[in-house]
Amino acid sequence: MSLSTVLTWIVVLAVFLITIKPIGQYMAKVFTYQPTFLDRPFGWLENGIFRVIGVSRESDMTAKQYGIAFVGTNLVWVLLAYFLLRIQNILPFNPQHMSGLNPLLAFNTAASFTTNTNWQAYSGENTMSYFSQFGVLSYLQFVTPAAGGAVGIAVVRALSGRKLGNFFVDLTLVCTRLLLPLAIVVTLILVGQGVPETLGAYFQAHTLGGQTQLIPRGPIASWEAIEHLGQNGGGFTNANSANPLENPSAFSNIIETISMGLLPIGFFYFFGVMTGRRKLAWTLTAVAGSLFMIMLALAYFPEVAGNPIVNSLGLATHGNMVGKELRFGMGGTSIFETATMAFTTGSVASAHDSFLPLSSLSFFIGMFLNMVFGGKGVGFLNMIMFVIITIFLMGLMVGRTPEFLGKKIETKEVTLASIAFLIHPLLILVGTAIAIHSPAGLKGVYNGGPQGLGEILYGFTSAAANNGSAFGGLGAALPFYEIALGIVVIIGRYASVMAMLLLGQSLLKKKTVPETSGTMHTDTPLFAGILFGAIIILNALTFFPIMALGPLAEQYLMLAHHLF
Amino acid sequence: MVRMFRPMIGVTLLLWVLLGLLFPLVMTGVSNLVMPYQAQGSPVYVNGVLVGAAHVGQNFQPSPDYFWGRPSATLSVSTGKAKPYNAFASAPSNNGPTSSALISDIKQRIAYLLKTTPGLTTGQIPVSLVESSGSGLDPDISVQSALIQIPRVAKYTHLSESFLTGLVKNNTLGPSMGLFGRTRINVLELNLALYKALHS
Numbered sequence: 001m002s003l004s005t006v007l008t009w010i011v012v013l014a015v016f017l018i019t020i021k022p023i024g025q026y027m028a029k030v031f032t033y034q035p036t037f038l039d040r041p042f043g044w045l046e047n048g049i050f051r052v053i054g055v056s057r058e059s060d061m062t063a064k065q066y067g068i069a070f071v072g073t074n075l076v077w078v079l080l081a082y083f084l085l086r087i088q089n090i091l092p093f094n095p096q097h098m099s100g101l102n103p104l105l106a107f108n109t110a111a112s113f114t115t116n117t118n119w120q121a122y123s124g125e126n127t128m129s130y131f132s133q134f135g136v137l138s139y140l141q142f143v144t145p146a147a148g149g150a151v152g153i154a155v156v157r158a159l160s161g162r163k164l165g166n167f168f169v170d171l172t173l174v175c176t177r178l179l180l181p182l183a184i185v186v187t188l189i190l191v192g193q194g195v196p197e198t199l200g201a202y203f204q205a206h207t208l209g210g211q212t213q214l215i216p217r218g219p220i221a222s223w224e225a226i227e228h229l230g231q232n233g234g235g236f237t238n239a240n241s242a243n244p245l246e247n248p249s250a251f252s253n254i255i256e257t258i259s260m261g262l263l264p265i266g267f268f269y270f271f272g273v274m275t276g277r278r279k280l281a282w283t284l285t286a287v288a289g290s291l292f293m294i295m296l297a298l299a300y301f302p303e304v305a306g307n308p309i310v311n312s313l314g315l316a317t318h319g320n321m322v323g324k325e326l327r328f329g330m331g332g333t334s335i336f337e338t339a340t341m342a343f344t345t346g347s348v349a350s351a352h353d354s355f356l357p358l359s360s361l362s363f364f365i366g367m368f369l370n371m372v373f374g375g376k377g378v379g380f381l382n383m384i385m386f387v388i389i390t391i392f393l394m395g396l397m398v399g400r401t402p403e404f405l406g407k408k409i410e411t412k413e414v415t416l417a418s419i420a421f422l423i424h425p426l427l428i429l430v431g432t433a434i435a436i437h438s439p440a441g442l443k444g445v446y447n448g449g450p451q452g453l454g455e456i457l458y459g460f461t462s463a464a465a466n467n468g469s470a471f472g473g474l475g476a477a478l479p480f481y482e483i484a485l486g487i488v489v490i491i492g493r494y495a496s497v498m499a500m501l502l503l504g505q506s507l508l509k510k511k512t513v514p515e516t517s518g519t520m521h522t523d524t525p526l527f528a529g530i531l532f533g534a535i536i537i538l539n540a541l542t543f544f545p546i547m548a549l550g551p552l553a554e555q556y557l558m559l560a561h562h563l564f
Numbered sequence: 565m566v567r568m569f570r571p572m573i574g575v576t577l578l579l580w581v582l583l584g585l586l587f588p589l590v591m592t593g594v595s596n597l598v599m600p601y602q603a604q605g606s607p608v609y610v611n612g613v614l615v616g617a618a619h620v621g622q623n624f625q626p627s628p629d630y631f632w633g634r635p636s637a638t639l640s641v642s643t644g645k646a647k648p649y650n651a652f653a654s655a656p657s658n659n660g661p662t663s664s665a666l667i668s669d670i671k672q673r674i675a676y677l678l679k680t681t682p683g684l685t686t687g688q689i690p691v692s693l694v695e696s697s698g699s700g701l702d703p704d705i706s707v708q709s710a711l712i713q714i715p716r717v718a719k720y721t722h723l724s725e726s727f728l729t730g731l732v733k734n735n736t737l738g739p740s741m742g743l744f745g746r747t748r749i750n751v752l753e754l755n756l757a758l759y760k761a762l763h764s
Binding site: 172211351 | 568570571572573574575576578579580582583584585587588591592594595596598599602603604605606607610613614615616617618619620621622623624625626627630634641649650651652653654655656657658659660661662663664666667670671674686687688689690691692694695696697698699700701702703704705706708739740741743744745746748752755756759
């Protein structure tokens, strides 16, 4: 490992480790309505919003109301986005005269951005007007992660024995107290590194080589900030954070990587403060953290060793540079990609389709598990889902009714957790199966062999996990994928979230049972080990067959120098 | 449900004004006041003519008297044909590890470098100079990638190899913040220095 790789990793991981506690404590203050230092700049604004829309911090909702508010507001956003994208040609801030989007692409884009997926069947720099970029899509990049975070916050309140709170209050507070202040800071840092932030039209350059080059610009830095802070991942341009316009230096790469992880990781400690079980929060953080480190190693070492077929050509250096940018270095690229898959951001600083098979295994693991911290709030709910299932399995082994946070885990909770768990593989595997059995689905494949299967599988996994990155070879702009993936992102987003909201409420209604000597403790290394094992086994049972047909088959064919 | 229409639509509109309008427009204003050069996209001018943006790579491949950047897989939007360093449609090749197109592209690029550069051997070529980048707009090459091009540039510009070696050394960028990422050369910057050496 090079010194630069070691330094990059240390800085990113150290920032994560140092900020988890203060961010968690700060969030706990904000969402129990205690005073913080941001009351002065934002308090009056929030109070004004609450007054106009007729809600207050005290108007608590039931799980059903909270869920309806969440889904209903999302519906408003989808319709608004669809409408504005269709007519972008007559709206202002359109210096490149982009035309309105066709209905299918507008549906796919509106659905994908509203569900916080940010799957893109278009290239931003030659499709979207500046208004669509900042007034529609970048706006959704604020409110949709805020909505997901709000649901996570409501469930944590329920788990800590509090009432669920009000969706509209939580939505607003996530925006004003978490995302907006951080986005302002990150935007300015990125502009300093050379990310454009302007409304001026594209440059027409006359190059030294005697050619012309049209260079896109736009309000890119503000987009980039919220793209990563909200684990959104949709790029301003097609190449996303590989594009030097979005990510011009190794330092901007580190800033974007850190931006992705701050809130999802802090959310784990927020849970610890709210429930008064900090040790449990650290236990869950350790489980997710060790999975993160495994993903990081998988995304790095095979790439440094390089593609054996290319290595046999006898060049001066090894290392897979296909689809990678030089400035980040292998260490910067690998930690960015690990972060984007762990936190379900889905932005990319390199081309995932061109990664070696074992590294792409790391990407699949991130999306299959969907709880290696995950998106803020939503990823934590997935972690709780695995905790409930693990506790249930342990209860079966010792033959007593399991407890979590002092509440008995019974049929209803286990059923809801199982539903939340099973929806994910159902969407991925059934979707992939349909695609490979239809000519329309196979038409989108670019690479041959197992990599082609991987492209389809990656698409459905990314949609179900609300990740949004792609094996870019897949023809995402085909009507089949615009429709199929548009549907998958919607089910993937709402079904599991609703199940977890109901689970939270069901636990809240139960009486607390006192701890006895027979209580299984969930904050010990033993439990961490069993949780880790259960997560691996459950997912391996579900996904190993398709992994054997995809990346693992590709690995053996690559070692045999087989070309497609 | 009906009672929720007001907050649903209200919160959507009010947050839109704050986050969809005020945030990007204020950030644009502030950035252009504080860091106008970067905010405008780091334009590079030579004698008043805009020749490119500092962070965006461009295609020098057709001119043997300039240093070349990494291969670029970008396409033309209108024709769908290869158009290297097309900043209007950033894209990688998306070739997978067992793609025959990947291997034949690499072999072709090696052959072209060997043909155009006097005295070059395959064992001297870094892999990054024959594998295409993630954006198709990578502005940088490694130091070794610049050094092996010197014999060709010297042949076509009639500048001495030792002068060009000095030029490469002077235009080598250290890691970002002195710590992170690769030591590298911005091809546009190096070629601007070359241009100035030839035209002064």
